[in-house]
Amino acid sequence: MSDKSMHIHVHHVTRVEGHGNIDVVVDNDVIKKIEWQVPEAPRFFEAMVVGRDYMDLAPITSRICGICSIGHTFASLKATEAAMGITLSEQDTRLREILLHGETLQSHVLHAGYLAVPDYFRVNSVVPLVGTHKEAVLLIIKLHRLANELCDIIGGRTTHPIRTTVGGWTMLPTEKELVTLKKRYEEAVEDLKAVAGVVLSVAGKIPNFTRETEYISLTSPSEYAFYDGMIKSSDVKAPIPVSNYRTVVNEYVNPQSTAKWTKFNRESYAASALARYNNNYAQLSPLSKTVASMFGLGAAACHNPYMNTVAQVVESVYAVERTIANIDWILDKGLKYVKPDIKVKAGKGASAVEVPRGILFHEYEYDKNGKCLMANCVIPTNQNHGNIQKDFEKLVPEFKHVGKEELQFMLEMLVRAYDPCISCSTH
């Protein structure tokens, strides 16, 4: 092949969750093919749960994703609660938010520290960094451990939580456990600043690539939305009720992917930490805004998809601060256990939760005995596949002059920047 011809074929991109391929063919400087392919084996969750009891839905759909099992659990519980008109106390909702942010921190640290950052040091994994950047790696492990321990204490287990149930909790942490967690979270703020410093030291390697994109996330008047809110598109002024989510996602089947793709006002949109950042920047905490500014990010929307990793670092700071505030609120009121009060009835309900990779929707319909009649789950990464494809289509012509090896590296790094959860997206 001449310099102007190349074939990039990456079979199963590494350091991402699930199976994705990159296929690019350039023939004598003419682009013949650019494809982001998803060959992941479908598991058919929406068919699996039909006929199951309402209490089984969260434990089963939690298994859609090993990394965001807590987010799936809450999306599932909220959809069931919406269908049956079940409400939670403010304390129990705040405890859910604490657990959700345990996952935000765990997942963001895992992605930024273990999966994405090795690219910036040009190594194959985090393992070589143990030798060259031991202190930074130990800090990353420490933060990851802390987030996981929070999930153990609040949820009963780090992955696939146990204490979470329809209408509330099977069991609560003790006040003493919350006090200890709060103290450790306060100490973690300095560790996070140090990790942000490490990411900043290699931020010069983030490719200078932008593509004007539609960003979709939750939004809420009261806070930087994660657990609850309405749907916000950067292309539309008024927020959209979650019950109308199907008018936003418009799922369709693409022959190059077993995961469905989505589109709203353009050919594709992005759901991600960067989408949340762009849509809800004003509600971030002062410290998270300071960390954002270290990377040159401010109130103006950022259209560089590689910056999603930086948005995750910013959100990690927010997650820690928000958790401390939630623990304070609960301790101030005094912890009380109230057994969930459930009256099973027929109904249909949809929910949305922001999980590490973006907005997640679950929707169920139940009969009068609480048997599931219909389920639909729309996963952040299945909303991002089309956007990855569109990014590829702009990136390849712009950067094909850099040569095959470098272009392949940029494409893989772009996929990783989305932190895709591919098996979750196909489910």
Place this chain on the structure above:
Amino acid sequence: MKPQVAFFDFACCEGCQLQIANLEEDIVGLVNVVDVVEFREVLTGTAEKYDVSFIEGSITRPEDEERLKDIRKRSKLLVAYGSCATSGGVNKLKNLNPSLENVRLTVYGKDWNMPHLRTAATKAVDEVVKVDAYIPGCPVNRKEVVEVVKSLVLGHVPALPEYPVCVECKFRENVCLFQKGQVCLGLVTRAGCNAICPSNNSPCEGCRGVMPNPNKNAMHEVLKENNLTVKQIFDMFTMFSADPEVKG
């Protein structure tokens, strides 16, 4: 030379692989005794031969059966890692549906017949290739993973507990969930999780599969007291092992 170890994933949530990352500082100890040569989720690189292969996930397509057989050929020992691999896990719920066409139609609607969306009945790993060791659990218990790796490095086949979750639950001095009016599978499920679900006031869902030789008489008694039948309790097992049988 340290044993060459690899991790592979099939249809699953990859949460059991995540438990390796969740070993936190212990990972450093792990890489002191084994060489991780292939592990797509966390590192870039491949190898030709493996001393031990960990297989995560269940098998749902003919092309995946071929990939698994190829890995088996290149592996001295093969471990079924996590419930999807040991029993088929939640993925076997699909097999309870009267037809796979119906399953595809439910999820993909009018596009259900597109060739790339084909699927076969879900299989556990040992329904396709020979398995040398099993680590059940959804997700796997990190302590058990470390013990299994230690055994394999020392050349032993790891032994799984041959008693029910109930035993571990009693050691933890939990109030029996049957006494609280709940139905729990801890009676007949293989131990090794330290009764994690009942200890969090939530019934055992049987993710580790049926134990060998369950004490049927004692089980009948508990079920009778609670107006349940053996069939009902085995039906509950459908969440994690639609086709309950003892593994390992």
